[in-house]
Amino acid sequence: MDCDCHWAADDLLLRYQYISDFFIALAYFSIPLELIYFVKKSAVFPYRWVLVQFGAFIVLCGATHLINLWTFNSHSQTVATVMTVSKVLTAVVSCATALMLVHIIPDLLSVKTRELFLKNKAAELDREMGMIRTQEETGRHVRMLTQEIRSTLDRHTILNTTLVELGKTLALEECTLWMPTRNGLELQLSHTLRQHSPAPMTVPIHHPTIKQVFSSHRAMVISPHSPVAMTRPHTGKYMAGDVVGMRVPLLHLNNFHIRDWPDPSKRPFALMVLMLPSDSARRWHVHELELVEVVAEQVAVALSHAAILEESIKARDLLMERIVALDMARREAETAVRARNNFLAVMNHEMRTPTHAITAFSSLLQETDLTPEQRSMVETIVKSGNLLGTLINDVLDLSRLEDGSLQLDIRTFNLPLLFREVLNLVKPIASVKKLSVSLHLDPDLPDFARGDDKRLFQTTLNVIGNAIKFTKEGSVALIVCLEKKEFLRDPRGPEFCVASGDDRFFLRVQVRDTGLGVNPVDIPKLFNRFSQGDSGPRDYAATGIGLAICKRFVNLMEGHIWVESQGVGKGSTVSFIVKLHAPDQLQDSVQNVSMTSATNRADFMGIKCLVVDDNMVNRMVTKGLLSRLGCDVTTVGSGREALLALSQACHTFKILFVDICMPEVDGFEVAIRVREKYPIQPERPLVVAVTANTDLATRERCFSVGMDGVLLKPFSLEKMRTMLIEILERGPVSNWS
Template identity: 65%
Template structure:
């Protein structure tokens, strides 16, 4: 030690002597005055360059640090966003931060379900952290959540708990940063509910066995990674929500498809049931109505005639109910369509009166019909539907009238009267060549309480004021009539001043005026049938094909009663073997099993080359739906007779067909 001190002293002394000698030499030199400023300038320049070089070294170090930080950020961002599973995102973040920053531990605290605590959810070193929670309102947590930057916190803070405890080394520095939960509402469906806090807490701990400190660029790296984790979690939450929505949609689609199949199966089953019941119900009804009408033509006592009339009346009402049920079914499944055509409007009202008069006469009711002079004779619409509507409304009036009269008034609805048509859900739309037909049916019957009027158009509605067992209910007539009227762009309503004061039913429907009718169209329109029943059918050769024995026997009995020469066939094959030129009319049941009536009609057309040599073809059917009508048109039958039918109906249809055949046979 003494040697070292002595040498240092000697060195100082010798340096001082040398400097003194140099100064002496310079002072004694004549050019020293000029050299000294140059030397000082060189020395100053040297010091400036040294300082500049040091600054450049610092800037290059900062650039390299920023490049390194950017590289780490890109690497971490790539690793974090390589998956859209949020659990993988969080675990990957901790692993990559621990590897990049050489951390001793890295932990992520997530909001607990109660919203009052943070629970330790992910750590770098511990595989399954459980049971660790800290209150969310700790000052250190509030301080971190209120800042946008990564903050140094005390190594002894509760959120630094995952660090392994060691008494040998001082704990390393700890940094905490908040992680925004941008899509928190989605976590509510899984792990985290909607909470007061919108942040998670990330805690990063340096190793305890080193004097290493956090640098600014490392803190910036942590802040950027926290933001990237927030974005990745938001994307993952959106993906999870989309996948949940997709799964729910798939489940709903499967359920809807199953419901659709079940509905289709139910519709098919109902249609099959209705088709079978239609045939099975109409067959006995055909026998009852036809035989009752035949029985009326025989010699009967007064009591017997009253019984037969009662049977016929009840049978007709039952047949109407069957038709209403089938029509209602088609209305509800949407298969009902209007059958538009040109028809004689005045004849529709007259035919309704003719149909209702026997029942009204039986109850001693007077029926009057008033048609406005400006009412057009020929219109375009659904003739059968309009007739059924009028018949249902008039029948309902007859049903609830024990005495008095029934008046039917038909006219064109005036534009000013359309403003108040009995309902706020109806908006009349006038158009060119169309008009609204207004029909009023007034009776002097039992009347109805105003409170019961809104319920009259329900199925089987009861007039509670009169007592259901006496009135018998409204049945389906008014309910179906309202649906039919709506299809025809109209409306119906009931007016009554109270009990025992009668009732008035008013409806309007939209029709088109038929103009510029050709001669052929006029010839095809229905005409008055007053003389049909007087036609001579004596000796008329007819062939009846029907697989049902009772129905075949009834049809044969009616034709024989009319004087026809009748041959019967129980199958299509037998019918084709029997039919000849001598047969003037062939009645074909279209629902015959095996070779159905449509195929038989086609074969008969093929068998007789000349139109005037083949017999007239009449389809017997229990259905009047669109498919049946289209099939009848397809095979070109001459007429359709709907079961059940009476003697008068048979005479009317057969007379009309024979009248149309006369001009053909006169000019072959």
């Protein structure tokens, strides 16, 4: 009994083991099926062969337990062999799997690490994408704000627009701008986000908060209780929002009237203060601070451009004022020039009229029988008249030289004869002072030349006249020669090089005297108007314009003039060089014919002349000279009377002497009417203009209206004879068109 009960309990135990081994085997066999399904569905799992090992291991383990089902009873040798082989294989696979896990687990751990790394990278990419989106949004706001700021170049509009746009973009409660004061020691509240004018508030520039903001180029969060943040409206809320301060560089200071900045090594700044709403949990983000920094830079640039524009406008207004002032000054100058020219024209006419009478009547007196005493008096009158005429020419020519209206009158003239005439004019004055005057002409000097003989004559006469004036005793020598390379010249003057065969040449004229001399330091003053050397006695009265005129004339003739002296009491030498042209053969022949005719012809008997002048003295002078030469002279007092006389059949005039300045019908109109009345040249009388105007424009106009010659006042009997010979030999100038 005891034995039966024992085996009954064991049998029950075996039955439970039997059932357990069956379910264990079933579970082992189901796991490989699941692994096979997992491997089939997972295409990226890198350790499939490990799963095969696990499957084999589990299958063998399951087979072992399955085989155990038959071990509960006695079993055969075959079953024992199978169980042994199965357990051996299970042991081998188990050991191999354990060894492989030693190598696989680190790889699985590294995979996990890479997975975490990739997750971190993905998170960083997400943050960067967020930053990019934030930057894009910030850039969009900056572009919009910049466009608004730069839509105007008015400083106050720029600042107001900046505050308004920042307030909208960042949802600010208040935004203020503090500008430096005139002395640069304080910041003054100048602009706020509110529309009404801010109350006058100032903060010392050395305040710690301001120094902190100015020391950095970044936007900084400052205390909401700082003086620059106390401008927010009072809302009764217990917590103030965050405040940011940002410096704004002032790139141009003139626009802000800063006189003295505390630290000259640093450029001054304005202060921009931005305040978030009160009782708000919102804080400043990085992209918002970057937006503030970018806007501050844009505002600085815009303010600089606005300041430049304001200064440009001020400069333009100042320039316009100066242009208006210059225009008024120009008009006043033109009015003054016209007044001066009118004055000179009147003075020219009024001064030359009596001089003309003196010269003409004196020349007539010289042709009569006079006692020696009378002839001496007449010669004195002639000399005085010539000197007076020279002085008048100096004054008038100097005025025209200053305004640039004087031009050279180029024509062919006898070169040696010109200097002989100069010597003949100064000899009487030199003989009174008992001075020896000599003329030395270079044998190579040409007989004729083309140039302005009047200016050359006047220059030579002025120079030799000064030499005689300032020489008490001794001699004065006039030396004329062609300029050569070996001659010494003034080192301050230009070089004159004449090519061989050229139609031009340079003429050197020297006047040497044994007079007072000049201190070398005073030589430059001699060519200034109304100025003389400081050395020497003061008993030589002079106008001080002679050498100034000479210098202008020489410059017009493309030459140079200078003075040399060893000192006071040692004499002086005045030299000048002028450019002249060689005349052609036709001009030489004309000059020779004129000179021959002047020599052979002494009178002009039977030539009928009409003198037209509104001045009675001028009519008497001209009539006297023509009558002295044998002409049949008729005089009238106006251009209208001259035209009436020409219309009468009984009057056939050969030459008309017409004054160009007459009321109503002037000399130009008379010449035009004569051309119209006598279209055929042989029947037309010759028309000679009589004028006191020496400018080239008057001479050109005379020839343009059809006149045949110009006779300048004052003129003597010899000049009248020369004019008659010239126009009678040449005839009418040309057909007038």
